[in-house]
Amino acid sequence: MAVTIKEVAKLAGTSAAAVSATLNGSRSKNIRVGQVTRERIYAAAAQLGYLSNPVARSLATGKSKVIGVMLPYVEAFTDHNPFCAQVTNGILQEVVRRHYNLMLYTGAWMNGAQSAMMVDSRVDGVILVLPQPDSPVFLKCESRHIPYVSILRDQLAGTWTVNSDDYEGGRLATDHLIRQGHRRIAHFLGDDNVSTTIPRMEGYKAALRAAQMPIDSSLIFKAGFDWRGGYASAQALLSMPNGTRPTAIFAANDLCAEGAMRAFREAGRSIPEDLAIVGYDDTWFATMTQPTLTSVRMPIEEMGALAVQMLVDRVEGRDVPEHHPVLPVSLTVRASCGAKRAETPPDNAIHAFINEDNHHVK
Amino acid sequence: MAVTIKEVAKLAGTSAAAVSATLNGSRSKNIRVGQVTRERIYAAAAQLGYLSNPVARSLATGKSKVIGVMLPYVEAFTDHNPFCAQVTNGILQEVVRRHYNLMLYTGAWMNGAQSAMMVDSRVDGVILVLPQPDSPVFLKCESRHIPYVSILRDQLAGTWTVNSDDYEGGRLATDHLIRQGHRRIAHFLGDDNVSTTIPRMEGYKAALRAAQMPIDSSLIFKAGFDWRGGYASAQALLSMPNGTRPTAIFAANDLCAEGAMRAFREAGRSIPEDLAIVGYDDTWFATMTQPTLTSVRMPIEEMGALAVQMLVDRVEGRDVPEHHPVLPVSLTVRASCGAKRAETPPDNAIHAFINEDNHHVK
DNA sequence: CAGAACTGATTAAGCGATTCATCACGATTC
DNA sequence: GAATCGTGATGAATCGCTTAATCAGTTCTG
Numbered sequence: 156m157a158v159t160i161k162e163v164a165k166l167a168g169t170s171a172a173a174v175s176a177t178l179n180g181s182r183s184k185n186i187r188v189g190q191v192t193r194e195r196i197y198a199a200a201a202q203l204g205y206l207s208n209p210v211a212r213s214l215a216t217g218k219s220k221v222i223g224v225m226l227p228y229v230e231a232f233t234d235h236n237p238f239c240a241q242v243t244n245g246i247l248q249e250v251v252r253r254h255y256n257l258m259l260y261t262g263a264w265m266n267g268a269q270s271a272m273m274v275d276s277r278v279d280g281v282i283l284v285l286p287q288p289d290s291p292v293f294l295k296c297e298s299r300h301i302p303y304v305s306i307l308r309d310q311l312a313g314t315w316t317v318n319s320d321d322y323e324g325g326r327l328a329t330d331h332l333i334r335q336g337h338r339r340i341a342h343f344l345g346d347d348n349v350s351t352t353i354p355r356m357e358g359y360k361a362a363l364r365a366a367q368m369p370i371d372s373s374l375i376f377k378a379g380f381d382w383r384g385g386y387a388s389a390q391a392l393l394s395m396p397n398g399t400r401p402t403a404i405f406a407a408n409d410l411c412a413e414g415a416m417r418a419f420r421e422a423g424r425s426i427p428e429d430l431a432i433v434g435y436d437d438t439w440f441a442t443m444t445q446p447t448l449t450s451v452r453m454p455i456e457e458m459g460a461l462a463v464q465m466l467v468d469r470v471e472g473r474d475v476p477e478h479h480p481v482l483p484v485s486l487t488v489r490a491s492c493g494a495k496r497a498e499t500p501p502d503n504a505i506h507a508f509i510n511e512d513n514h515h516v517k
Numbered sequence: 518m519a520v521t522i523k524e525v526a527k528l529a530g531t532s533a534a535a536v537s538a539t540l541n542g543s544r545s546k547n548i549r550v551g552q553v554t555r556e557r558i559y560a561a562a563a564q565l566g567y568l569s570n571p572v573a574r575s576l577a578t579g580k581s582k583v584i585g586v587m588l589p590y591v592e593a594f595t596d597h598n599p600f601c602a603q604v605t606n607g608i609l610q611e612v613v614r615r616h617y618n619l620m621l622y623t624g625a626w627m628n629g630a631q632s633a634m635m636v637d638s639r640v641d642g643v644i645l646v647l648p649q650p651d652s653p654v655f656l657k658c659e660s661r662h663i664p665y666v667s668i669l670r671d672q673l674a675g676t677w678t679v680n681s682d683d684y685e686g687g688r689l690a691t692d693h694l695i696r697q698g699h700r701r702i703a704h705f706l707g708d709d710n711v712s713t714t715i716p717r718m719e720g721y722k723a724a725l726r727a728a729q730m731p732i733d734s735s736l737i738f739k740a741g742f743d744w745r746g747g748y749a750s751a752q753a754l755l756s757m758p759n760g761t762r763p764t765a766i767f768a769a770n771d772l773c774a775e776g777a778m779r780a781f782r783e784a785g786r787s788i789p790e791d792l793a794i795v796g797y798d799d800t801w802f803a804t805m806t807q808p809t810l811t812s813v814r815m816p817i818e819e820m821g822a823l824a825v826q827m828l829v830d831r832v833e834g835r836d837v838p839e840h841h842p843v844l845p846v847s848l849t850v851r852a853s854c855g856a857k858r859a860e861t862p863p864d865n866a867i868h869a870f871i872n873e874d875n876h877h878v879k
Numbered sequence: 880c881a882g883a884a885c886t887g888a889t890t891a892a893g894c895g896a897t898t899c900a901t902c903a904c905g906a907t908t909c
Numbered sequence: 910g911a912a913t914c915g916t917g918a919t920g921a922a923t924c925g926c927t928t929a930a931t932c933a934g935t936t937c938t939g
Binding site for chain 1: 924925926927928929930931
């Protein structure tokens with residue numbers, strides 16, 4: 156049905172090898188094609204409408220020019236949290252720039268069948284987004300010698316990871332609230348099974364310590380990344396007696412912060428007067444809340460792009476030593492903590508305290 | 518490096534053909550394998566850790582079990598509008614259910630190189646999300662005989678499409694506002710190049726006509742799908758003299774509605790008292806605005822899933838006649854149009870006016 | 880001026896599956 | 910008892926492309 160290399164060769168009066176070398180830029184120095192033949196081949200290919208067959212090439216070379224992306228759950232894009240969507244976008248852009256293709260997988264870290272389906276000869280390497288630590292997917296990759304890079308995972312030796320500086324993010328957010336004069340600052344934790352939760356809390360504690368403020372574990376709530384968690388934890392806060400109640404919250408993410416704001420709003424409190432709040436991720440949603448939300452910005456797209464770069468380097472055999480980049484975070488100050496009134500973002504959102512140290516070690 | 522069918526055959530003491538038929542369920546009735554041999558093959562495969570090579574299979578069979586998805590722009594997921602993310606999610610889930618794989622493409626409808634890259638032997642069929650009408654991608658698919666299904670595209674003969682009932686959506690939204698007693702209702706249009714824009718406007722007009730209300734083209738604004746467009750158009754509305762100013766808006770989507778609400782809020786007006794508003798898409802964002810937003814729900818995930826079903830049916834040679842399903846819409850009533858006060862959605866969001874006719878013809 | 884080096888090109892052997900054509904052989908049928 | 914049939918299995922061709930091995934000339938080089 157489709158035009159093959161042989162038909163082009165016949166029309167051009169040359170061999171298939173010459174056509175292959177000419178049209179699909181061979182790496183072998185053994186086979187050379189002169190100007191004249193080359194021209195004839197181009198003409199023949201154009202005349203027949205030849206398009207090379209990547210499947211056949213894959214089989215012959217053992218390389219597919221496809222990289223796989225494994226997302227944590229099937230609803231990764233419908234989920235209200237834009238993280239997966241944004242990271243995929245960063246990955247996709249870099250994949251296109253590098254002339255690779257992207258195969259999208261999903262279906263739980265613990266699903267062996269899905270892992271096996273992903274880790275097959277169709278992909279040259281895979282990117283694991285928010286992998287669960289004990290997933291069988293790691294073993295699958297290793298046994299098939301498929302290189303992989305994890306995004307947001309503990310920096311285990313022997314694996315490549317891309318992370319963001321969660322510790323510094325927590326510190327930045329908390330420090331900002333301290334500078335606004337707050338003395339009782341609550342922290343709403345993210346989910347247990349995500350590697351970012353602990354370092355962010357450590358950053359929070361470090362900032363308190365640096366300001367010689369006490370660390371009160373009763374001010375640390377398990378809220379999770381959904382707005383409901385923020386809402387519930389904020390209600391718990393509201394039920395605390397005046398005087399003991401924190402005047403500020405460092406929330407797990409923007410959605411969680413919105414939940415908290417909602418609870419305070421419904422209780423008739425106003426923000427930032429009665430409550431200062433800082434979110435995390437700095438998604439577009441932070442510009443849509445009322446008041447607009449101060450948030451820690453994590454370079455999500457860049458993390459995706461970096462993972463692709465590291466992966467492609469390895470796939471193409473460039474001898475890169477294992478490394479664990481930690482991307483810098485910054486704080487986007489908006490109206491929710493009273494530092495500044497910014498009513499028509501995102502244009503006048505300002506970035507402060509930019510941390511350029513991207514080799515921070517927890 | 519990897520274990521092949523031949524090695525399994527050797528260990529099991531049979532032929533490669535027998536192994537192929539046993540392990541990868543052959544469709545050919547010519548080749549049969551008995552229980553005993555079958556068992557030996559299973560044992561050998563398990564012992565060697567054999568995994569079949571999909572690339573080789575693709576080459577031999579001409580089928581890849583991969584379907585491609587082309588998104589309209591690179592930022593499709595980062596874009597504030599969750600449409601692409603949601604439709605991709607619906608597609609992905611159905612693709613997994615059908616034991617296919619998903620290759621993700623992007624990069625502008627008018628980019629011939631990208632189209633060519635997508636429409637190659639690696640995919641059995643493609644889904645085009647919001648394709649631009651004159652894109653070269655259609656010709657590419659046709660010349661390579663690759664079946665495709667478009668999501669949200671004019672129902673051209675000779676192509677398969679999946680649409681939602683935009684006309685009815687527009688009618689429903691407008692009718693709801695009319696029932697609330699509004700006599701001057703503005704419509705904020707979506708983008709020109711999207712096929713949903715006109716039918717929604719037609720639905721809007723039809724509802725007005727049915728209520729014997731005049732159609733005033735000065736109340737129809739080109740706002741687009743971004744919140745800025747809604748914001749700007751609402752400002753135009755605000756500058757209209759009292760009495761002539763519409764008391765309600767049917768907005769292009771949820772984001773656009775939020776922009777409009779923002780403009781009214783900043784002008785010190787309150788919603789729904791001074792302005793009733795209905796959004797479109799009913800994304801999660803509609804539950805996050807203040808007040809929560811009444812919105813037309815479009816079954817986005819289902820549209821993605823349906824596209825996959827139609828495509829797979831064709832890829833697998835089931836003889837399906839061309840058809841153009843139009844999925845029903847419904848109205849999710851929340852607080853933004855005063856019909857009902859719902860302060861803690863989405864749990865108490867109610868669906869009304871559900872349209873079961875999915876063969877509505879514009 | 881013989882051997883080396885370079886240029887231009889071909890042949891053929893894979894890559895790892897699938898599948899068609901074929902065959903051996905015991906059981907059934909006429 | 911010859912023809913037919915069903916079962917179990919194999920060998921070899923094939924899918925479209927890459928690439929190692931090879932070769933025929935031509936041009937340097939010492």
